[in-house]
Structures are given as C-alpha cells and as structure tokens.
Amino acid sequence: EVQLLESGGGLVQPGGSLRLSCAASGFTLSSYAMSWVRQGPGKGLEWVSVISGSGDSTNYADSVKGRFTISRDNSKNMLYLQMNSLRVEDTAVYYCAKDPKRVDPSSPFDYWGQGTLVTVSP
Amino acid sequence: SYVLTQPPSVSVAPGQTARITCGGNNIGSESVHWYQQKSGQAPVLVVYDDSDRPSGIPERFSGSNSGNTATLTISRVEAGDEADYYCQVWDSNSDQRVFGGGTKLTVL
Numbered sequence: 001e002v003q004l005l006e007s008g009g010g011l012v013q014p015g016g017s018l019r020l021s022c023a024a025s026g027f028t029l030s031s032y033a034m035s036w037v038r039q040g041p042g043k044g045l046e047w048v049s050v051i052s053g054s055g056d057s058t059n060y061a062d063s064v065k066g067r068f069t070i071s072r073d074n075s076k077n078m079l080y081l082q083m084n085s086l087r088v089e090d091t092a093v094y095y096c097a098k099d100p101k102r103v104d105p106s107s108p109f110d111y112w113g114q115g116t117l118v119t120v121s122p
Numbered sequence: 123s124y125v126l127t128q129p130p131s132v133s134v135a136p137g138q139t140a141r142i143t144c145g146g147n148n149i150g151s152e153s154v155h156w157y158q159q160k161s162g163q164a165p166v167l168v169v170y171d172d173s174d175r176p177s178g179i180p181e182r183f184s185g186s187n188s189g190n191t192a193t194l195t196i197s198r199v200e201a202g203d204e205a206d207y208y209c210q211v212w213d214s215n216s217d218q219r220v221f222g223g224g225t226k227l228t229v230l
Contacts (some may be wrong), residue, residue, distance in 0.1 A: 035219070037165075045157070045165065045208050047219040057183070058216055095164060105219065108155035108170040108211040115164060 002026040002111045004096050009116030016086050016120070022079040022096030022113055030054065030074040033099035036081045038092035038118075048094070049081065055100035058060060064090075086120045093117050124213035126222035133228040140196040142225045144209030147190060152211040154192040156185060159224075162206045168207075169194060196227070204229045 008020040020036070036048040049060045049070040058070050069082040079096050094116055097109035123136040127145040134140040154172050167176050167185060169185040172192065182197045196203055209222040 037229040044206075045159075045210075045221040047221060049211075050219070062204075063219060105214075105217060106153045108167050108210065109157075109165075110167050110170075110176065112164040112166070 002098065004098065004111060004113035006094065006113045006116035009094065009118045011121065012086055013122060014086060014088055014120055016110055017082070017084045018086065018118060020081040020083065020094055020096075020116060020118070022081075024077045024096075024098070027098075028074065029077045029079075030100055033101065033103055033107070034072060034074045034079045035097045035099065036070060036079075037097050037109065037112075038090075039095070039096045039115075040089070040092045043092075050099075050105070051079070057103065065072075070105065082088045083118070086118075088120050091118060113118075123230055124211065124217060125210065126209055128207075128209060128222040128225045129173070129199065130223070131226045131228065133230055134196075134199050135230045136199055136201060138199055139220065140199050140227055142194045142196075142207050142209075142227065144192040144194070144222050145190055146192075146211065149190055149192050149211065150188045152187075152205050154185065155210045156194045157182075157208045157210065158203075158205045159190055167228045199227075201229050203227060204227050 003025045005023045028082040051070045067085045096113045098111040099107045100110045156169040159165040172187040173185040
C-alpha cells in the first residue's frame with residue numbers, strides 16, 4: 001500500500017527557514033517523480049515543486065523559485081522541501097504527492113500524503 | 123501563465139447529474155486531471171488524462187475535454203460526493219503544473 005507521511009511543519013517567523021520531510025513507503029521511490037503541493041487556509045491547491053525519480057531534474061512555481069529547494073534521498077525513501085526566506089503568504093498545508101511515472105510533467109498526482117501545516121507569522 | 127477557470131460552486135439534488143467545468147485556452151489539447159477533496163482530507167485523483175478513472179473510483183465519475191472546456195460529470199450524485207473538485211493540467215509553455223480554483227459541489 002502506498003503511503004506518504006509528511007512532517008516538519010510548524011510556526012516560523014517571516015524570513016525564517018523550515019525543512020519539510022515526506023516518508024514514502026509501499027513503492028520504489030526512485031521510480032517516480034514527486035511533487036509538493038500546498039493549500040493556503042480556505043484556498044485552493046497550488047503546485048510548488050517537482051523532482052524527477054533520479055533527482056537530477058527539478059522545477060518550481062514562480063512564487064517559490066529561488067527560496068525553496070526540493071530534494072530526495074531514494075536510499076532512505078525520503079522527499080524533502082527546504083524553505084528559506086519564508087513569507088506570510090507561504091502559510092499553508094503542504095502535501096507531498098506522487099507521480100505515476102519517473103519523468104512526465106503531464107502526469108497526474110496519483111497519491112497524496114495527509115499534509116503538514118506551515119504557519120508563517122510574526 | 124496558463125489559467126484554469128472553474129465555477130466556485132455547483133449544487134445538485136441526490137440522484138441527479140452534476141457537471142463541473144474547467145475552462146482554459148485550447149484546453150482540449152491538454153491532458154486534464156480531476157481531484158476530489160473532502161473537508162479536512164487530502165485530495166484524491168478521480169479522473170486522469172481527460173476521461174480515465176483510477177482503480178476504485180466509481181463509474182459514476184467521468185470526464186470529457188474539447189475546445190476550451192473540460193468537464194467532470196458525476197452521475198447519480200450521492201451525499202458522499204459533496205466535496206471540492208479541482209482540475210489540473212501541465213502548462214508546457216511555463217513547464218509548471220496548474221490547478222483550477224476549485225468548485226464546491228453541494229448536494230441538496
């Protein structure tokens with residue numbers, strides 16, 4: 001059974017940093033691209049970042065480019081999101097989501113974690 | 123960047139058919155995916171590549187995509203279908219994945 005479990009959320013001040021983790025199980029992580037998707041309070045879904053199965057290709061939403069870094073450790077079945085220079089508008093539930101393929105940007109997200117809440121507030 | 127437009131809300135009586143639209147410039151040339159998100163839960167994929175259903179998703183859920191509009195159709199709506207629904211595509215020009223604003227389905 002595919003399972004994704006996020007952790008690392010919390011309260012941080014504007015300008016601060018936070019590192020999110022996503023523990024994957026039930027599948028071979030290296031075979032699939034992985035993404036982070038966020039949802040602000042009372043708002044819709046916003047794609048944040050994607051990383052290929054091997055980790056050699058990444059992409060980011062314009063809203064986080066230059067501030068967030070996605071990475072993975074396939075040997076540990078872990079996905080990460082390093083968030084720097086955080087802003088109030090980054091407040092959201094952050095989900096990790098799995099692609100059904102190693103590299104295909106037109107793919108859907110076939111499995112989602114339950115999310116971890118990040119609150120950026122003075 | 124590519125914009126996907128969804129109606130904020132759709133209401134339907136139980137047993138009737140709900141249609142949720144997703145508008146975008148020439149969206150018919152894109153692969154559209156649909157997600158259901160119930161209150162307090164993570165999203166669930168219900169339709170992918172315009173009209174395919176993941177295993178475990180009832181046949182009542184179907185999709186179509188042509189021209190400037192993609193549509194998620196839910197037949198014989200049940201109370202348990204009440205949720206927010208999001209469409210999503212890949213914008214090849216910006217190489218970014220894009221979500222629609224979401225539609226709240228209310229079962230009367």
